[in-house]
Amino acid sequence: MLLQTQAPLTRPLTTAHLATTMSLMSLTALELREHIEAQLASNPALELVEVQRCPSCGRPIAERGPCAVCSRPPVGMPDEPIVFISPREDFYNPSGHLHAEELPSDETAAETEELPTYVLRQIAPDLAPDDRRLAAHILTSLDEDGLLTEALTEIARFHHVPLSRVEAVLRLIQRADPVGVGSPSPEEALLVQLEVLAETRPVPALADQAIRQGMEQLSKRHFAELAKLLGISTARAKEIARFISDNLNPYPARTHWGNIHQGTEAAQDVYHFPDIIISQLNDAPDSTLVVEVISPLAGRLRINSLFRQSLQMAPADKSEQWHNDLEQASLLIKCLQQRNHTIVRLIQRVTAIQRSFILHGDAHLEPLTRASLADELEVHESTISRAVSGKAVQLPNGRIVPLKKLFDRSLHIRTELCQIIAQEKRPLTDTEIAALLKKKGYKVARRTVAKYRSMEGILPAHLRQSLQNAVQVG
DNA sequence: CTATGGCACGGATT
DNA sequence: AATCCGTGCCATAG
Numbered sequence: 001m002l003l004q005t006q007a008p009l010t011r012p013l014t015t016a017h018l019a020t021t022m023s024l025m026s027l028t029a030l031e032l033r034e035h036i037e038a039q040l041a042s043n044p045a046l047e048l049v050e051v052q053r054c055p056s057c058g059r060p061i062a063e064r065g066p067c068a069v070c071s072r073p074p075v076g077m078p079d080e081p082i083v084f085i086s087p088r089e090d091f092y093n094p095s096g097h098l099h100a101e102e103l104p105s106d107e108t109a110a111e112t113e114e115l116p117t118y119v120l121r122q123i124a125p126d127l128a129p130d131d132r133r134l135a136a137h138i139l140t141s142l143d144e145d146g147l148l149t150e151a152l153t154e155i156a157r158f159h160h161v162p163l164s165r166v167e168a169v170l171r172l173i174q175r176a177d178p179v180g181v182g183s184p185s186p187e188e189a190l191l192v193q194l195e196v197l198a199e200t201r202p203v204p205a206l207a208d209q210a211i212r213q214g215m216e217q218l219s220k221r222h223f224a225e226l227a228k229l230l231g232i233s234t235a236r237a238k239e240i241a242r243f244i245s246d247n248l249n250p251y252p253a254r255t256h257w258g259n260i261h262q263g264t265e266a267a268q269d270v271y272h273f274p275d276i277i278i279s280q281l282n283d284a285p286d287s288t289l290v291v292e293v294i295s296p297l298a299g300r301l302r303i304n305s306l307f308r309q310s311l312q313m314a315p316a317d318k319s320e321q322w323h324n325d326l327e328q329a330s331l332l333i334k335c336l337q338q339r340n341h342t343i344v345r346l347i348q349r350v351t352a353i354q355r356s357f358i359l360h361g362d363a364h365l366e367p368l369t370r371a372s373l374a375d376e377l378e379v380h381e382s383t384i385s386r387a388v389s390g391k392a393v394q395l396p397n398g399r400i401v402p403l404k405k406l407f408d409r410s411l412h413i414r415t416e417l418c419q420i421i422a423q424e425k426r427p428l429t430d431t432e433i434a435a436l437l438k439k440k441g442y443k444v445a446r447r448t449v450a451k452y453r454s455m456e457g458i459l460p461a462h463l464r465q466s467l468q469n470a471v472q473v474g
Numbered sequence: 475c476t477a478t479g480g481c482a483c484g485g486a487t488t
Numbered sequence: 489a490a491t492c493c494g495t496g497c498c499a500t501a502g
Contacts, residue, residue: 235501371487385488409487409493429477445495450478460478462502 026386033296045329047304081289081351146253186250274394427461
């Protein structure tokens with residue numbers, strides 16, 4: 001890097017600024033792929049060689065030799081996860097799935113959003129092969145808010161299937177993440193979200209009525225009118241409105257509208273593909289964890305040996321640039337290796353520590369700070385920060401969560417809090433909850449309980465009681 | 475008077 | 489250095 005600064009910038013290095021390990025570290029696999037592809041296209045010194053495959057299982061591997069899974073003795077120490085780098089082309093071809101299914105209207109699929117693929121991937125397992133056409137049709141007809149503008153009857157007619165089938169498919173889609181996608185209207189999106197929410201936590205009674213009948217008043221914030229409409233006090237109406245705006249999102253595709261909470265799991269930053277996939281070795285519940293770090297490329301990057309050989313023979317006017325290219329290329333490769341190395345070590349350690357969380361859910365999350373990990377791995381804290389930020393990991397249960405979540409200091413307390421409230425006989429005040437938590441070993445101030453509560457989208461005690469009985473949305 | 479939410483401060487984390 | 493997080497204090501609503 002020091003050398004680079006004084007090197008003449010014969011070529012302005014385009015958007016790709018210097019490939020330092022630092023800048024690479026913070027990139028998502030997806031982003032990194034773009035970066036590398038740009039380099040590949042512009043730098044003749046770089047070469048992509050075919051991916052190696054494990055001789056015994058055919059699993060793609062980045063390095064030579066048997067894959068990490070096969071080389072593993074059948075019964076290993078379950079606490080030590082197997083970590084390896086895996087090129088997964090399928091993850092980087094967002095429109096691939098959809099194209100493969102032969103879209104009814106091809107033109108929209110390509111660039112617009114990754115959203116259609118993201119949703120399709122979630123529901124694909126539950127879908128009869130024939131219904132995938134329908135799903136693809138619906139998903140590609142979404143507007144930028146994630147709502148469906150086309151009439152269901154039209155879709156049914158187009159595919160010559162009964163309306164009920166389209167409805168069934170749509171229902172699956174709506175309940176996928178982001179919850180409510182594909183709804184024909186904001187109202188319906190809200191209702192679906194409310195319904196999903198109601199499965200895991202109490203929601204205000206009449207919230208569904210408010211949405212169904214009082215959408216107009218809700219959006220205009222005319223709480224008094226809304227209250228009159230529903231026959232409740234203005235205060236209660238305000239609370240309902242607040243609950244709705246805090247927890248629901250009329251435009252499922254707009255992420256910035258705030259987090260949508262579902263159950264104990266806040267579905268935030270939902271749009272990405274995983275950078276890391278964690279699964280269990282076979283299906284054995286207590287088996288070793290297998291961690292795939294997604295490689296940004298389907299092959300292995302190296303210096304083109306022909307290019308290196310012909311370097312001496314470079315024409316005088318090109319010589320400087322060629323050297324430059326070579327240097328650039330080897331730097332990139334070096335940095336890439338460094339990045340991989342760090343990420344592998346990082347995730348190896350993290351999965352070991354959070355094993356129980358990965359297998360058994362939120363309640364088992366071990367509080368973990370980036371700093372302590374940095375200390376353990378003997379790298380700078382900021383390295384960990386960069387490595388963690390923006391990345392996502394797919395857990396054995398299929399959920400894709402931000403890697404950040406494994407470093408959440410309060411998640412386990414929050415889930416405990418949720419449980420307490422779920423089991424409470426009578427609405428407990430924050431102070432009482434704080435006491436209960438303390439009894440369980442979590443020392444938190446009453447004020448903090450309030451914070452966690454609102455973080456989880458749970459209403460205060462005096463508002464909980466009233467809706468205890470009338471929970472479910474009809 | 476009690477339960478909560480807002481603001482803001484300090485210490486930890488990134 | 490910037491940001492996040494837990495908390496205490498205070499105003500307000502019930």
